[in-house]
Structures are given as C-alpha cells and as structure tokens.
Amino acid sequence: MLLKRIFPRKGKTTNVSDNNGKKDVPEGLMTKCVNCKTIYISKELEQNLNVCPNCDHHYQQNAWQRIESIFDEDTFEEWDKELLSTNPLGFPEYLEKIDKDREKTNLNEAVVTGKGLIDDLPVAFTVMDARFRMGSMGSVVGEKIARAVERAKDENIPFIVFTASGGARMQEGVLSLMQMAKISVALKRHSTAGNLMISVMTDPTTGGVSASFASQGDYNFAEPGALIGFAGRRIIEQTIREKLPADFQTAEFLLKHGQLDQVIHRHKMRETLSTILKIHDKNNRPPSRRQEAGGIK
Amino acid sequence: MNQILDFEKPIIDLRDKITELKKISTESEIDLTNEVKELEKKLNILEEDVYSNLKPWNRVQMARHQQRPTTLDYISEIFTDFIEFHGDRYYGDDEAIVSGIAFYNDEPITVIGHQRGKATKENIKRNFGMPHPEGYRKAIRHMKQAEKFDRPIVCFIDTKGAYPGKQAEERGQSEAIAYNLLEMAGLEVPIVCIVIGEGGSGGALALGVGDHIHMLENSTYSVISPEGAASILWKDPALAEKAAESMKITSYDLKEFGVIDEIIPEPKGGAHRSLEEQAKNIDKVLTASLKELNQYNVTDLLENRWLKYKRIGEFSEETL
Numbered sequence: 001m002l003l004k005r006i007f008p009r010k011g012k013t014t015n016v017s018d019n020n021g022k023k024d025v026p027e028g029l030m031t032k033c034v035n036c037k038t039i040y041i042s043k044e045l046e047q048n049l050n051v052c053p054n055c056d057h058h059y060q061q062n063a064w065q066r067i068e069s070i071f072d073e074d075t076f077e078e079w080d081k082e083l084l085s086t087n088p089l090g091f092p093e094y095l096e097k098i099d100k101d102r103e104k105t106n107l108n109e110a111v112v113t114g115k116g117l118i119d120d121l122p123v124a125f126t127v128m129d130a131r132f133r134m135g136s137m138g139s140v141v142g143e144k145i146a147r148a149v150e151r152a153k154d155e156n157i158p159f160i161v162f163t164a165s166g167g168a169r170m171q172e173g174v175l176s177l178m179q180m181a182k183i184s185v186a187l188k189r190h191s192t193a194g195n196l197m198i199s200v201m202t203d204p205t206t207g208g209v210s211a212s213f214a215s216q217g218d219y220n221f222a223e224p225g226a227l228i229g230f231a232g233r234r235i236i237e238q239t240i241r242e243k244l245p246a247d248f249q250t251a252e253f254l255l256k257h258g259q260l261d262q263v264i265h266r267h268k269m270r271e272t273l274s275t276i277l278k279i280h281d282k283n284n285r286p287p288s289r290r291q292e293a294g295g296i297k
Numbered sequence: 298m299n300q301i302l303d304f305e306k307p308i309i310d311l312r313d314k315i316t317e318l319k320k321i322s323t324e325s326e327i328d329l330t331n332e333v334k335e336l337e338k339k340l341n342i343l344e345e346d347v348y349s350n351l352k353p354w355n356r357v358q359m360a361r362h363q364q365r366p367t368t369l370d371y372i373s374e375i376f377t378d379f380i381e382f383h384g385d386r387y388y389g390d391d392e393a394i395v396s397g398i399a400f401y402n403d404e405p406i407t408v409i410g411h412q413r414g415k416a417t418k419e420n421i422k423r424n425f426g427m428p429h430p431e432g433y434r435k436a437i438r439h440m441k442q443a444e445k446f447d448r449p450i451v452c453f454i455d456t457k458g459a460y461p462g463k464q465a466e467e468r469g470q471s472e473a474i475a476y477n478l479l480e481m482a483g484l485e486v487p488i489v490c491i492v493i494g495e496g497g498s499g500g501a502l503a504l505g506v507g508d509h510i511h512m513l514e515n516s517t518y519s520v521i522s523p524e525g526a527a528s529i530l531w532k533d534p535a536l537a538e539k540a541a542e543s544m545k546i547t548s549y550d551l552k553e554f555g556v557i558d559e560i561i562p563e564p565k566g567g568a569h570r571s572l573e574e575q576a577k578n579i580d581k582v583l584t585a586s587l588k589e590l591n592q593y594n595v596t597d598l599l600e601n602r603w604l605k606y607k608r609i610g611e612f613s614e615e616t617l
Binding site: 082083084085086088089090091138139140142143146168169170172173174175176177178179180181182184185186187188189191192207208210211212213214215216228229230231232235236239240242244248249257258259 | 465466468469470471474475481482498499518519520526544545546550551554603607609611612613615
C-alpha cells in the first residue's frame with residue numbers, strides 16, 4: 001500500500017518545478033532541501049510526495065498531487081470547475097491576477113472540490129491550493145466548498161477538507177468574510193445529519209480559514225511543520241512587543257496546546273483517513289441508537 | 298471632553314461663533330439677532346451638507362468615536378432587569394465581551410456584545426474590546442443556554458477584531474471563533490446581530506451568525522481594518538483613508554451586497570449625540586426583527602438561516 005503511494009501512477013503527475021511558493025519546491029533538476037540542505041534529484045522529492053527523504057520536511061503539495069496521493073486510482077470526479085470570480089469591489093488588477101493564477105495552476109480558483117473513493121469508501125472532498133492567490137478565500141472558494149458540503153449532506157457521505165490558505169481574500173472584502181459563515185452553516189447541516197467531517201490543515205492555514213472550517217472537523221489534523229494560526233506572527237509581535245518562539249503556530253505547537261487531534265505524516269495520511277472512514281462507515285451497520293429511539297436530537 | 302472629528306471642524310467653528318455673537322449681543326446691548334439668525338441658517342445648511350455627504354473614512358471615524366455608545370449603554374436603555382454572567386468555565390472571564398439575560402418587551406432574552414471602554418482605564422480593563430478565546434467561549438455558553446430556555450439572542454458587534462496575542466493563539470483563537478460560527482449556525486432560537494461600531498473581521502463574525510444582521514448607519518463591517526488593508530495594498534498604514542474607500546465597509550455597501558437586513562439611522566452627527574434617540578432607533582428595528590423571527594418554527598428558522606448565508610457572494614458560472 002505504501003509503495004503504491006510513494007511511486008505515483010504515471011500520466012497525471014504534475015510537474016512540481018512550476019510551483020513558485022516561497023517554501024515550495026525550487027525549480028530545476030536538483031533540489032537542495034530548505035531545511036536540512038541535503039541535495040537530491042527533484043524527481044526523487046516528487047516521488048516521495050514532496051517530503052524530504054532525508055529530514056521529512058513537508059513541502060506543499062498542489063491540489064492534484066494531493067488528490068492523487070489520497071484517492072483510489074481514477075475515482076475522483078471534480079465538481080463546479082466552471083465557477084469564476086468576478087470583481088465585486090472593483091479592485092484594480094484583481095481579475096488580471098486571477099487570470100494569471102488560472103494560467104499558472106490550470107485551476108479555476110484556489111480550491112478543487114469533488115468526490116472520490118478512499119479504499120472504496122465515498123468521500124466528498126475539498127483541497128485548497130496555495131499557489132492560487134495564496135489559497136485565499138473569496139466568493140468562489142466559499143461557494144465551491146459550501147456546495148461540496150451540501151452535496152455531501154444530500155448523499156449522506158463524509159466530507160474531508162485539506163486546507164492551505166492565507167485566510168479570507170481581501171479583494172472581495174466583506175463577501176470573503178461572509179464565506180466563513182456560509183460554509184459554517186453548511187457544515188452544521190451536514191453534521192446535524194450525523195455525517196463525518198475531517199479537516200487536515202496543511203502549510204499554511206491562517207486567518208479566516210483557520211478560524212472557520214479548518215477548525216470545524218470532528219477530527220482536526222495537520223501535517224508536520226505546517227504553519228497554523230489566527231493572527232500573523234508579525235502582527236502579534238508588534239502588538240505584544242516581544243519575539244515569539246520559533247515553533248510558535250506550528251502544527252506541533254498546536255498539538256501541544258490541545259488544538260489538534262494528531263499531526264500526521266504525509267506517508268501515513270491515506271492510511272489514517274481510510275481507517276477513520278472505515279470506523280465511521282454507516283453501511284452494514286445496524287440502525288443507530290438515535291434512529292431506534294425515533295430520531296431524538 | 299468631547300472628541301472632535303476633523304471633518305466636523307467647520308461646524309464646530311461656526312457653532313462657536315454663534316455662541317460668541319449671542320454672548321456679545323446680551324452683554325453689550327448691540328442687537329445682533331439678525332446676524333445670529335443668518336449664521337444659524339448657515340449652520341443648518343453646513344450640517345446638512347457635511348452629515349449627508351459622509352465619506353467612508355468619516356464613518357470609520359464615527360464608528361471609532363470615543364464617546365460612541367457601547368453595548369452596556371444600549372443594554373441599560375433598551376432592556377430591563379439585565380443580569381450579567383461571567384466566565385467561560387474553562388479558563389477565565391473576558392471583559393471584552395459582556396453577556397447576560399434580561400427582559401425585552403416583557404419577554405426573556407439573552408444579550409451578548411463586545412464591550413470596549415471610552416476612557417483609557419476602562420479600555421485597558423476591556424482590552425479595547427478585542428476578545429480572547431475565553432470571551433467567545435463565554436458567549437457561546439450563554440447562547441446555548443438561550444437555546445435551552447428557548448429565548449431569542451441579540452448580539453451587539455463592536456470590535457476591531459479578535460485579539461492578536463500570544464496567549465490568544467495558545468488557547469485557540471481560531472478554534473474559539475470557528476466553534477462559535479458552527480454552533481450559532483444551528484441554534485434553535487432567533488438570533489439578531491446588530492453592528493453598533495466597528496465590525497472587525499472574524500472577531501466580529503464570531504458573534505455575527507444571525508438570522509437578521511443590522512448595522513447602525515455609521516458603523517463598519519469588514520474583512521480587514523482600513524489600516525491593515527492599506528499596509529498590505531500599499532505597504533503604508535497611513536493610507537487607511539484611501540483603503541476605507543475601496544474596501545466597501547459602510548452600512549450602505551453591505552446593504553447593497555445583500556449581507557445586512559436593515560440600516561439603523563443615527564442622530565445627526567452620530568450615535569454619540571444622543572444615546573436616547575439611538576437606542577430608540579435600535580429598539581424599533583429589534584422589535585420588528587423579533588416579531589418576524591418569532592413566527593417561524595425551528596425547521597423554517599434554520600432553513601431560512603441557511604438560505605440567508607447561501608446566497609452571499611458574487612461569482613459567475615459558465616462553461617469554460
């Protein structure tokens with residue numbers, strides 16, 4: 001199982017060298033790890049799910065790399081890829097920037113939603129892509145996620161989200177802020193119907209995204225070393241006038257402070273999710289005690 | 298001491314002049330009645346001109362005015378028998394949020410709101426109205442109590458934002474806000490949210506997932522402060538005035554976006570000119586809101602809440 005994950009199927013793999021995020025995989029044939037400075041062939045990193053083979057540093061994965069590494073082969077069907085951002089505030093150059101990122105990433109927006117199978121169990125899925133406007137959430141991101149959650153509710157299936165986002169998108173102002181509320185209401189409906197929601201926070205998950213659906217899972221996980229927090233480090237340092245420790249707002253920091261259920265290594269991700277899905281699988285189970293009692297809330 | 302806003306300066310100057318003329322008139326027996334009348338007419342026109350043409354930045358200034366009424370001011374004007382309750386039961390009591398129960402139009406109600414101070418000492422006690430996680434946890438604890446005892450909830454929103462501090466992060470600022478959003482979404486009682494001052498981002502929204510959202514005319518509601526936007530956009534927080542313009546954060550903007558339900562008018566010159574009048578205006582809208590919301594059963598209430606948020610956002614949908 002693990003080997004199958006480590007050596008991804010040919011054909012659909014995306015070239016990692018077109019990522020140009022700060023902490024992302026550098027261009028070129030050879031790569032020097034930003035963490036341990038080991039030099040190795042870039043392909044090797046890619047085949048290791050963007051995890052440094054030497055020090056386990058987790059580089060960002062883009063949306064489709066993530067989908068490839070999580071779902072059963074060729075089972076993922078994408079939803080709502082025709083939704084496009086408009087410019088509700090009339091922000092200069094906003095749509096040009098969106099177009100540029102669309103070209104760069106081949107995505108319509110900073111999130112991919114859809115449905116697939118993990119070890120034959122159906123899951124509604126959302127994965128954010130930090131290459132697209134830093135994964136920020138505007139109307140389209142909010143709408144796509146809310147629709148995915150609503151479909152998960154209608155189909156009575158679990159919802160899993162992988163977050164990677166700087167937070168609400170400034171260029172869409174208060175409409176971005178309100179997407180936090182919109183998704184929350186959708187998730188509440190999904191949850192009240194007795195469905196499972198798992199959140200996996202990846203690097204980075206901050207601001208309005210960490211303060212909404214990223215933290216609303218029945219289980220909240222994170223990848224090692226991921227930056228997770230509400231306010232930015234610089235803002236906090238300016239406010240309290242002291243230097244913050246190096247591990248502040250890392251996944252490990254959050255785990256220590258009781259904010260996460262687990263920090264999960266990427267190589268164990270699919271396996272862990274699969275086990276949790278099996279434990280929560282409603283098929284082949286007798287009616288729930290609540291159903292037996294006539295649906296008491 | 299009354300804080301004077303820069304754009305009000307001409308009005309204040311003219312008012313001072315009138316007072317002076319009146320004084321001269323009585324003291325020196327020179328009849329200046331006509332001159333005073335003339336100036337008072339001018340003052341009326343000037344006030345009309347200034348206050349009916351407020352720029353977004355002027356409204357930000359109003360929303361932040363030192364003497365602007367706070368949650369506790371409105372509570373004592375609008376509700377009876379208010380009893381405040383403290384603490385989140387986990388860590389502490391956050392005085393940046395006040396919370397309690399009262400009667401409203403002879404019916405029980407739960408009242409919650411951000412609380413800032415007007416003077417420095419009070420502001421320090423209230424952490425300038427910027428809550429820690431325990432503030433939000435206190436709020437949701439009381440909201441769930443409201444649900445248990447089947448009484449509606451009113452939330453007053455008035456914060457620059459959730460406090461960006463070290464301990465706030467350690468204790469889960471994100472989780473606290475996220476939890477409130479999720480739980481408010483499902484509360485089986487009517488929730489009315491009223492922005493009375495600044496509605497600063499997630500820290501405001503954590504008391505803001507309601508069935509009706511209203512804003513005082515000169516309040517603001519935004520994803521980021523004008524200063525924050527300016528420093529991101531132009532690397533210069535001093536350009537906040539320009540940012541306030543482009544971020545569309547006034548009550549009129551939010552009404553146009555379909556985010557809020559009603560704009561609650563303010564007395565000429567802002568809420569701080571007359572707490573009594575402002576409280577009356579709030580009372581009127583709140584009464585109407587609750588009258589409408591009280592007629593829904595739980596299923597309809599929650600369905601409408603979903604539909605309200607579902608339609609917020611602007612995008613296009615076409616085949617690529």
